[in-house]
Amino acid sequence: MKLKLKIWRQKNSTSKGSIVNYNVDNISPDMSFLEMLDVLNSTLIKNDESPVSFDHDCREGICGSCSLYINGQAHGPDRAITTCQLHMRKFKDGDTIYIEPFRATSFPVIKDLVVDRSAFDRIQHAGGYISVNTSGNTQDANSIPINKTDADSAFDAATCIGCGACVATCKNSSAMLFVGAKVSQYALLPQGKVEAADRVVKMIDQMDLEGFGNCSNTGACEVECPKGISLDNIARMNRELMKSKVL
Amino acid sequence: MSLFFDSSIARKVSMALSAIFLMVFLLQHFAINLTSVFSAEIFNQISHFMGTNPLVQFVLQPILIFGVIFHFVMGFILEFRNNRSSKVKYAYNNGGANSSWMSRNMIWSGLAILSFMVLHFIDFWFPEINTKFILNDWSGLHNGEFRYFTELQHKFSYGPRVIFYCIAFCFLSLHLLHGFTSAFQSMGSTVGRKKLLQNLSYLYSICIPLGFVFIALFHFFNH
Numbered sequence: 001m002k003l004k005l006k007i008w009r010q011k012n013s014t015s016k017g018s019i020v021n022y023n024v025d026n027i028s029p030d031m032s033f034l035e036m037l038d039v040l041n042s043t044l045i046k047n048d049e050s051p052v053s054f055d056h057d058c059r060e061g062i063c064g065s066c067s068l069y070i071n072g073q074a075h076g077p078d079r080a081i082t083t084c085q086l087h088m089r090k091f092k093d094g095d096t097i098y099i100e101p102f103r104a105t106s107f108p109v110i111k112d113l114v115v116d117r118s119a120f121d122r123i124q125h126a127g128g129y130i131s132v133n134t135s136g137n138t139q140d141a142n143s144i145p146i147n148k149t150d151a152d153s154a155f156d157a158a159t160c161i162g163c164g165a166c167v168a169t170c171k172n173s174s175a176m177l178f179v180g181a182k183v184s185q186y187a188l189l190p191q192g193k194v195e196a197a198d199r200v201v202k203m204i205d206q207m208d209l210e211g212f213g214n215c216s217n218t219g220a221c222e223v224e225c226p227k228g229i230s231l232d233n234i235a236r237m238n239r240e241l242m243k244s245k246v247l
Numbered sequence: 248m249s250l251f252f253d254s255s256i257a258r259k260v261s262m263a264l265s266a267i268f269l270m271v272f273l274l275q276h277f278a279i280n281l282t283s284v285f286s287a288e289i290f291n292q293i294s295h296f297m298g299t300n301p302l303v304q305f306v307l308q309p310i311l312i313f314g315v316i317f318h319f320v321m322g323f324i325l326e327f328r329n330n331r332s333s334k335v336k337y338a339y340n341n342g343g344a345n346s347s348w349m350s351r352n353m354i355w356s357g358l359a360i361l362s363f364m365v366l367h368f369i370d371f372w373f374p375e376i377n378t379k380f381i382l383n384d385w386s387g388l389h390n391g392e393f394r395y396f397t398e399l400q401h402k403f404s405y406g407p408r409v410i411f412y413c414i415a416f417c418f419l420s421l422h423l424l425h426g427f428t429s430a431f432q433s434m435g436s437t438v439g440r441k442k443l444l445q446n447l448s449y450l451y452s453i454c455i456p457l458g459f460v461f462i463a464l465f466h467f468f469n470h
Contacts, residue, residue, distance in 0.1 A: 072341025098339040172329035213332030214255045217429040223345035232438045239435030241256050
């Protein structure tokens with residue numbers, strides 16, 4: 001396959017970036033999207049040019065590192081996948097492909113396609129945990145009865161890999177699907193209920209502090225989420241916040 | 248700890264509450280207007296009751312005005328804040344791939360409704376306020392008969408106004424097609440009720456604006 005790439009290049013976090021055109025040749029339809037970028041970078045290095053920086057790690061859809069906005073969609077034109085799981089067979093020979101970093105004021109560009117998503121870490125630090133007093137009397141988790149529906153919903157919420165596609169695809173750069181998933185995964189379980197009221201307030205406070213936008217329920221985040229995190233988690237988070245403030 | 252209304256979710260919840268309040272109001276407005284199709288007398292009686300009842304005029308009307316203003320102002324505030332959260336836009340964004348046009352353009356459909364409301368206020372509300380509060384005429388009479396139905400027919404006898412009303416109700420329908428379920432989602436009420444709320448949303452968002460269009464056209468062709 002021959003492709004024309006339009007890639008966002010930005011030297012560092014303070015410089016002004018722009019779209020730069022590249023042509024790539026001999027791309028196999030069986031390559032992953034990141035492998036296609038590897039091919040491009042090999043060529044750039046051979047030509048003594050700066051390779052395109054992009055985030056990646058596990059390359060099997062688990063770590064949440066890869067974060068590209070491809071042809072106007074987070075993680076590209078497929079559903080329930082990360083960029084590393086996107087294959088070149090999704091494109092046609094001669095296609096023009098736009099590749100941009102995830103855009104949000106809270107996700108500043110570090111270089112080229114690499115963005116700083118540490119805002120998510122700070123939200124997690126604010127309350128996305130359970131304080132367990134391990135004084136030697138910790139109850140075996142398997143001995144605590146949890147109904148199947150709650151266990152399944154908590155598990156589904158916990159599959160969020162924090163890639164940031166929800167923020168990137170949201171027209172308001174809202175992080176509510178991410179925060180909703182993190183709030184839900186604990187609030188649904190008995191171990192997490194103890195701190196549920198505090199947790200939701202702290203995490204939302206931090207989310208607002210980071211400058212993420214408001215959710216306007218477009219549902220784009222749910223569609224683009226590689227793990228299929230449901231909008232129900234946002235509804236649950238809203239309810240948890242109201243409960244914590246009103247009750 | 249922030250105060251409840253400092254948080255982004257609280258702003259969304261307040262927006263949703265005002266939306267639900269306005270949707271309830273719209274339903275009763277529609278029910279009253281619909282009587283004009285069946286009986287001028289009933290329409291006159293209900294209009295007179297609503298227009299002169301102290302509870303409606305001095306309690307519910309100010310709450311309604313507050314609700315309308317709050318919904319618009321909060322809508323603009325949210326839009327402004329949301330624009331700030333993403334300063335650099337994508338060179339290529341395919342929003343249509345994952346969300347509806349209605350959900351991405353609530354501000355524009357809202358502005359269309361706002362412009363309609365200006366005309367609606369000029370047509371009906373300001374003259375009412377002038378008659379009752381400036382001229383101090385609470386009789387509801389004109390030439391010895393109730394004036395409400397005649398005024399309604401007179402307004403809808405003008406073609407361009409009817410066309411503008413019909414277009415505005417199309418925008419209202421688009422606004423509601425997203426706004427109805429969005430309001431309940433913001434309230435955290437959609438878990439386990441998504442399908443039911445979606446069906447109710449279609450029912451409300453299509454039938455109510457279509458009903459208003461029917462009433463306007465009915466009076467245009469029957470005046």
